[in-house]
């Protein structure tokens with residue numbers, strides 16, 4: 001990938017991979033998936049959309065070897081609880097990773113993937129999943145941040 005291409009892809013990536021949850025402005029709790037009503041405050045709660053950090057680490061996981069219907073294609077696959085950078089925990093499939101390579105504490109990032117196609121109706125769902133964090137993007141992002149700082153100091 002050329003140097004010029006990188007920022008464009010990074011911006012596109014940021015836009016596409018937004019993970020939206022809910023936050024209650026009364027008790028300050030964040031929820032994922034989105035909720036209509038705060039389970040703590042009930043009717044007193046005030047729910048707003050909030051963008052969650054797209055990165056986190058594997059908090060716990062299990063490898064599924066006997067698939068449920070519609071998941072046959074993926075067997076064996078990894079289901080994990082991912083702890084995001086703001087400590088919110090979400091359950092998700094881990095993709096692009098062999099079941100023997102996953103570990104507790106593994107850095108991961110959100111991505112969007114096809115979930116399943118529904119028989120002959122051809123319905124395809126997309127949803128969020130997590131994959132091992134791509135270190136080269138982390139390095140790029142850190143360098144970009146450094147560049148911004150030095151530009152600001154000129």
Ligand SMILES: [Zn+2]
Pocket residue numbers: 024025026027028029038039040041042045046
């Ligand atoms: Zn609340």
